[in-house]
Amino acid sequence: MNALTPLPEATVVPMAGDCALLPDHALFVGLCAAEQERIAQTFSIHRFNDGAPILLDGAPMVGVIQSGALARVSRSGIGMQTVGLLLCGDLVSPAGPRTSGVLAMALDRTAIFGTSAEHFRALLREVPRLQLNYLDLVATELQATRGWYTMLGRKTAPERVASLILRLSRQSIPGSEGLIDLLLTRDRIGSLLGLKMETVSRQIRAFSKAGVIEMHSPTKIKVLDKAALVRATGDIWRETSRL
Amino acid sequence: MNALTPLPEATVVPMAGDCALLPDHALFVGLCAAEQERIAQTFSIHRFNDGAPILLDGAPMVGVIQSGALARVSRSGIGMQTVGLLLCGDLVSPAGPRTSGVLAMALDRTAIFGTSAEHFRALLREVPRLQLNYLDLVATELQATRGWYTMLGRKTAPERVASLILRLSRQSIPGSEGLIDLLLTRDRIGSLLGLKMETVSRQIRAFSKAGVIEMHSPTKIKVLDKAALVRATGDIWRETSRL
């Protein structure tokens, strides 16, 4: 699931103590006890601080986000572009053979249940069922990514911002009722959505003035009128009839 | 590889008669004779006419394009959007579990070496090596798609059109030296690139006037100055320094 993918409702059970070896995630469905055991031996929870690159001894990793959030950033020259956002329950994958400078970075204190890409490859060979699950996830992600970016290329600024807020609203700050953390500066939101910082700021303020959201601090907001936000994404009436 | 993916140099050997069972494609590398045999039993060449949906008895198919080209179109309501382009050597995959109204359509007389998605699934279970290859391809495609759309969201109209022409220039009409077929109407190119028909027309004409391309008919063009086109894609100096 890439940036803002609207589909996947996160379904992570927080490692229920002694009863389950693995979190409840699509990656692990349908595995027998022995297979689960094998995976549990290799996988473990890794924690990253805000801003830390998601690497295990300098190598990429594969896993499932348990808490926190990641940004996929791409370095080209001096500049840095945010090209994707991964939230709780999303699969972290090393983005294919050609990593091409794209790197995952923690946006918060983040816990990932996973292992190194290398070990994961070995696991895939050993556990065919895991391979099928992984393939499904990657294929689904491909589909979602395609869909998302196809829309993104055609969305207006307010539509993009609404989509992002909606995606983030799945993940509210624990405790504080409905309050969500944007996690990113205006500049990085812009980089993610293909907009300029100023435009992002204007759109967020516009939603605030319209009473759709409430701003507590620049990065902490609360959604007041979810229906309005959904409408603002423009996902429904995109019937611009093209041949 | 999705729409316009710039990377993948097609490497398809045209089923060299009796010596090779399978075409030379990344999907089939590293397979033993028995495995190749097994796959060759299931896979076969299917031909589609211009405009035909890529289906086998109404079901989606998986395969490798041998000649011709496909468009990925998405029906929403009445309208039809072109959301991707697959050329010779590209993998045709059923786009994940949720096909969500996206369908492949032949743009030309097109030959695909493949089988139904269902049979392919069975094959994957039988031939682990095929599964690994397929996983690699899907992961690579995911990566390429992500990269492509990330850029697309930020590219200007001339940059988008230049990218498309460059992608298509890999596939020149056999015989006619360097002449390429756009395969799509202006409207559909617009739909693919997120531009309006008029804008596409203007950009193509601009390239023509600048002497970068030569127009023989609206859909048949020849690239005169490839370097200029490459420059026009803006891929190189995209150092807009963002944090």
Added chain:
DNA sequence: CGACTTGTTGACCTAGCTCAACAATAGTGG
């Protein structure tokens, strides 16, 4: 030949970028 699809061109308008000033916030060292 006439009807229909596809492409071209011009005139205009608007969303979002650019530039620029300024406000709010968070550190930091005295």
Added chain:
DNA sequence: CCACTATTGTTGAGCTAGGTCAACAAGTCG
């Protein structure tokens, strides 16, 4: 604690790429 600086966010005033509307040309197919 306060000044001092750096980062991040806000707001306004133009400017421009590309969308919109509209007329027309060029193929194309019966």
